[in-house]
Each structure stands twice: as structure tokens, then as C-alpha cells.
Amino acid sequence: MTRRSSSRAAPRPPLSQHLVHGLIYAFIVAICVFTTFPFIWMLFSSLKPLGEIFGQGLLPANPSLENFRRLFTETPALGALVRSFLIALTATVSSVFFCALGGYGFAKFRFPGRGPLFALMLGTMTVPFAVMLVPLFVMMRNVFHWIDTPWPLIVPGIANAFGIFFMRQYMVSISDEMLDAARIDGASEWQIFLRLVLPTTTPALASLGIIFFMGSWNNYLWPTIVLRDPSSATLPVLIASLQGDAGRTPYDLIMAASVVSTLPMLIVFLLLQRFFYAGITAGSVKG
Amino acid sequence: MRSLEIIPRPARPVAAWQRLWRQRWGLLFIAPFFVLFGVFSVYPILFSSWLSFREWNGVPGKEVFVGFENFSYALRDNLFWESMLNVVLIFALHLPLMLLVALVLAVILNQNFLRLQGLWRALIFLPHLTSMVAAGFTFRLILEQETGFANALLTGLGLPSVPWLNDVWWARVSVSLLLLWAWTGYQMVIFLSALQTIPPELNEAAMMDGANRVQIFWRITVPLLQPVIIFCLTVSLIGTFGLFTEPTILTGGGPIHSTATPTMEIFGNAFTNLKYGYAAALSYIYFLIVVVATIIQLRFTNRGQA
Numbered sequence: 044m045t046r047r048s049s050s051r052a053a054p055r056p057p058l059s060q061h062l063v064h065g066l067i068y069a070f071i072v073a074i075c076v077f078t079t080f081p082f083i084w085m086l087f088s089s090l091k092p093l094g095e096i097f098g099q100g101l102l103p104a105n106p107s108l109e110n111f112r113r114l115f116t117e118t119p120a121l122g123a124l125v126r127s128f129l130i131a132l133t134a135t136v137s138s139v140f141f142c143a144l145g146g147y148g149f150a151k152f153r154f155p156g157r158g159p160l161f162a163l164m165l166g167t168m169t170v171p172f173a174v175m176l177v178p179l180f181v182m183m184r185n186v187f188h189w190i191d192t193p194w195p196l197i198v199p200g201i202a203n204a205f206g207i208f209f210m211r212q213y214m215v216s217i218s219d220e221m222l223d224a225a226r227i228d229g230a231s232e233w234q235i236f237l238r239l240v241l242p243t244t245t246p247a248l249a250s251l252g253i254i255f256f257m258g259s260w261n262n263y264l265w266p267t268i269v270l271r272d273p274s275s276a277t278l279p280v281l282i283a284s285l286q287g288d289a290g291r292t293p294y295d296l297i298m299a300a301s302v303v304s305t306l307p308m309l310i311v312f313l314l315l316q317r318f319f320y321a322g323i324t325a326g327s328v329k330g
Numbered sequence: 331m332r333s334l335e336i337i338p339r340p341a342r343p344v345a346a347w348q349r350l351w352r353q354r355w356g357l358l359f360i361a362p363f364f365v366l367f368g369v370f371s372v373y374p375i376l377f378s379s380w381l382s383f384r385e386w387n388g389v390p391g392k393e394v395f396v397g398f399e400n401f402s403y404a405l406r407d408n409l410f411w412e413s414m415l416n417v418v419l420i421f422a423l424h425l426p427l428m429l430l431v432a433l434v435l436a437v438i439l440n441q442n443f444l445r446l447q448g449l450w451r452a453l454i455f456l457p458h459l460t461s462m463v464a465a466g467f468t469f470r471l472i473l474e475q476e477t478g479f480a481n482a483l484l485t486g487l488g489l490p491s492v493p494w495l496n497d498v499w500w501a502r503v504s505v506s507l508l509l510l511w512a513w514t515g516y517q518m519v520i521f522l523s524a525l526q527t528i529p530p531e532l533n534e535a536a537m538m539d540g541a542n543r544v545q546i547f548w549r550i551t552v553p554l555l556q557p558v559i560i561f562c563l564t565v566s567l568i569g570t571f572g573l574f575t576e577p578t579i580l581t582g583g584g585p586i587h588s589t590a591t592p593t594m595e596i597f598g599n600a601f602t603n604l605k606y607g608y609a610a611a612l613s614y615i616y617f618l619i620v621v622v623a624t625i626i627q628l629r630f631t632n633r634g635q636a
Contacts, residue, residue: 067438074435075453078515082456084479085468097477145363152356160364167371171572171620173593174613177381177600178374185390202366232355261461263575264593268601279463283579286467294471301464308459316452319459323516324523 085305089298096294110299119274120300123281126193128307130277131259134197139252141201146210147240151222161211168204172264180268191275196259196266206251209325213247214240250322253315260308278304382611387604400611410612413590414619416502420589421570424506428566429559432514436521437551451522455515462512466579469508470495473580498588501581505589508576513569517562524558525551560631567627571620592616 088096090106114120149161179199183189217240225235241248263279270276273284282300286292312319350357382400384393404410435454439447457465472479473494481491494504528551536546552559574593577583583590596616600609 064443067441067444071435071438071444071450074431074514075450078454078457078511081465081468081472081511082460084472085464088468088471096471097474101479141362141366145360148356148359152353152359154353154356155350157356160360163372164367167367167375169621169624170371170375171568171593171613171617173572173596174378174610174617175371175374176596176613177606177609178377179370180600181377181388181606182370182374184388198366199370202363202370204367204371207363236359257459261463263461263463263578264597268597279461279575282461282463282467294467297467298471301461301467304461304464305459308461309456312452312456312459316448319455320519320523323519 082305085298085301088294089302091295093293093295096298110295111303114296114299114303118281118285118296118300119276120278120281120303122274123276123278124303126275127260127277127279127304130193130196131256133193134200134259135252135255137197138201138203138206138255139248142203142206142210142251143214143241143244143248144236145207146212147214147236149207149211150214151217151219164204164207168208176268179265183269190269191272193275195269196262196277200255200259203255206255209251210244210247212325213244217243246318246321247325249315249318250325253311253318254322256311257308260304378610378613381607382614384607386606388606393607396607400608401615403608404611404615407612409587409590410592410595410615412587413592413595414616416587416589417571417573417591420502420506420509420573421567423502424509425563425566425570428510428514428517429562431510432517432562433521433552433555433559434547435514435518436525437547439518439522440525451519455519457512457514458516460512462508462575463579465508465512466576469504469511470580473504473507495581496585498586501585501589505573505577505580508580509570512576513566517566520558520562521555524555528554556631560628563627563631564624567624568620571616571623 084101087101087103087106089110090108091098091103092107092109095104149157179195183195187194189195221239222235225239226232230238261279262277263283266277266280267283270280273281276284278300282297282304285297285300381393383395383397385396385400386393438444439451444450473481475481475491475493475496478494480494485491492500494500532550532554533546536550541549571591572593573591574597577589577591578594581589583594592612593616596609596612599605599612
């Protein structure tokens, strides 16, 4: 009520301001159409038979879930979906845990070589993944025999320099008095980490976890190298493998699989939006 | 007298051990990370440099030392240098526009009069969540020359249709378009959070002094956001040099190799041609170029600041 009366008391905004606001809204809406249109196209295409997908019309004439039925019966998509989820979940939980542990170690303990070790870790962050591509693959094949298993997508990622850096920045702000009080009360260092440090850093853990989950869920380059057999593929690898010879690409199945791969991330995003934004901006402001 | 001599000697190592023992928790907490880090990061980086001086098809024990042969061959490898040029062109095609649009969007979303800010922010950010495999195929469908929606729209507006994926330059534009779609929202979110740290009094004072919005944008907002802009620029530079999934799905590196990238070249030499040593050498040249490009870019942007 008070807000309304105050705005009534204020002089009416001039016409030019209305015009500017209108133009700004038009600009925003245009950008949003650009960003959301491919999603809509993907969704509608997944409801059309192959012939109609090339028909240039937006709305499906007879929307049907036939593509999804065929996707799950004629291709190993269900296995890929479950596998993608389990890999992303395991990789995320283990990476976040060990990054929190390491970040806490760097933030709150003094030990010989702390500075050089931290510098070494930051230094390797600049090395592009392409440099490690060949040696990592050779290792996975000849030493660990992990080709076509989920392990190459889980274990190497645990040692994530960005994650340690991210958690250290956050852990530095934990008060030493609180930690010392727990020590005086007789808690072991391990208990302090599990019962005190982890619960107080939940927002950071969630933000980092979302970054890791998204990375694992959408990853393509590394999985396509180590997952050679179609029966061990993750969703992105499966989708890419569906494309046949030029001109015969089964876009009906590919669009259905793309919807299956996109939808879970959208749902997670809607539920946990603020952690997405927090994770992304924390990396930039402190990095 | 003897005891006095003996006692301090063993005491010293004990003290050092005790010190280490007291510090054991910190070391213990970072240990799992460093074990895995050594095995899966440091060792591969070193192994890669060892491999770059050898010829190897992947059969254990068959490595042959060839000196600098891989590197001298790489210097004459046109496909590799074309891929370098391609990513530079793609970077130039999309980055200035992306930075400008992301900045303008962030400034707009930071205005008080705007309703539904959360909705706009979410809709613009959404593409960043998508698998580039799914997005790549969708863009391929939309940009298809004969049947795609993009050309239907253009001809509907009375414009000529465009060979999006079948022409050397338009293919690079198409990859840039996909990058714009996927990353503008990411940069906008970063700029928006940086903008919220700028006190509004600053803009109000400038308004009082008679500055208009465009002047405020270029003279106040952009300089204040410079560290964040440099961060986004650096991330994009490294990301564009490392492109793989987007061109692989959207164009397959074509037509005529026009959208092939260094990572695709390294991938192809390693896993299609089975030239592991050569791929390792390429990866080191590529690494060096990215480092030099990043340093040049940071020098350039920092000089602008001074």
C-alpha cells in the first residue's frame, strides 16, 4: 500500500522512458527466444516421425512417444541412462569428499612443503586435457585394464585441482576458535572434519557437487575414448554413436535421446538454481 | 660426561619426527589427493613429454626413439596448423559479440524496474546445462541447408538461404553460433554477480553529473568489471583452443577441414592413425601455443588497464 501511494505521488515517468523500457523488454525476450528455441525444437522433434522432422513445421502433427519407445527398446539407451547417472553420482560424491578433505588440509594445517605443493597443483591446472589424453588412455588400457568400465570416469577425476582450490578458498574462512574448541572437547581431527567442517560448508559442497555432476553427465571427449563397446556407453557417447552414414542419421532417435539427456539436468537446475549460480561465480571471483 | 654428549644427538631426529607427527593431519588429509594427482596428472604429463620423442603405435615395448623428428614433422603438418587457425578464427567470430551481449544483459538484469529477473536469468543460462552432443545435433537439424528451420525463417523474411554447414566460412559461423548459445548465459551470470558488488551510488553520482546510460556503461561499468572480463576472456580463449565436442558433432570438422580443431587433430592422430608419439608431440606444441596466447592476451588487457 505504501509503495503504491508513493509511486502515485511521484511524477509520471515520461513517454521516452516507457519506450526505452519497452525496447529493453523486447531485447530480453528476443534473447530468451534464441536461448530456448533449440530446446523447444528438440522436444517437438522428438515427438515427430522421421519424415516430419525435416518438414520445417514447428508443432508435431500427431505428437507421439513412439521415438522414445523405439529408443528404449531398439538401442541400449536405458542402460546408458542408468550408467550415466551412477557414474555421475559416484564421481561427484567421491570427488567432492576428497576435494573437501584436501581443501581443509591446505586451509587449516601447516606442514612442510605446503606452499610448493599448492603451487604445483595450481600449475597443472593450466595443462590442457589433450596433453594427458594419450598417456591416460595407455594407462587405462595397459596398466589398469579399465577400458569399457566406469572407473576411468570416476577415479582420475577424484584428484581435481580446481575442486581443491575451490574448497580451500571456502575452508579458510572457518573460524580457528571453533576448531580449537572442538579439540579441547576431545574430538579427534577426523571427527572434527566429518561432524563440524563438512556440515558448516554444505553450500560450497553443493555448488562444487553440481559443477562436477554437470561435467560428468555431459562429458563426451574422455568417455568416447575409454568406452568403446556400445554396451558400456554413457548417454552422450550413445547419442553420438546413433548417427549412421551421412544422410541416414536417425534424427528421430537422436532427438528423443537428447531430450532424455537434457531433462534431468533441467530438473536439477530448477531445484537447485542458486547453487548453480554460486558455483559458477565463486570460480570466477576467486579464480 | 659421556651421557651429556650422547643425549642431544638422538634427540634431534626425534624432534623432527615429532614435528612431522604433530603435522600429520594436514599431510594425511591432502595425501589421497596427491597420490591420485601424481598417478593421473603428473605422471601422464611427464609420460607425454617422454612419448613425444618416440614413435609408437601403442604396442607395449615397441617405442622407438626418434629425437626431434615428431616436432619437425609437426612444424610442416598443414592440417595441424590449419586447425590452429580455425580456432583463432572461431574465437574472433564469437568472442567480442558474446562479451558485449553478456555485459549488456547483465546490466539490464541488474536494473530495478525489470520484472521477472530470475526467470530471464534462468532462461538465458539454460543452454549452459545442456550436453553439447544433444545441442550439436539439434543445431545440425535447425541449420540443415535444404530442410532446416533457420533457412525457412530466412526465406520467409525474403532473405537468401545460407549454406550453414556446407561452406567453409558459414561452418565456422555455425560453430560460433553454438558457442554463443551455450556460453553467453554463463558469462552473463558471472558479470551479474560482479555488478552487484558495485555500489549504486556510483551510477547515481554519474547521473547527477549528467552522464547518460551509454557513457556510464563504457566509462564506469566496463572499467570496474575489467578483472572479471579478463577472467571470462581467458576462460574463453583456453576453451576455444580446446574445442572438441561442438565441431565433432555439428560439422565433423568440415567442410574441407575448416572447423577441425587442435584437440580433434591430436585425437585423430592418436586413436585413428595410432601415432601416439606424434600425437603427444602435437599436444605439447598446442600446450605451448595456448600458454603463449594466454600470456599475450593478459599483457594486452593489462596494458589497457594502466
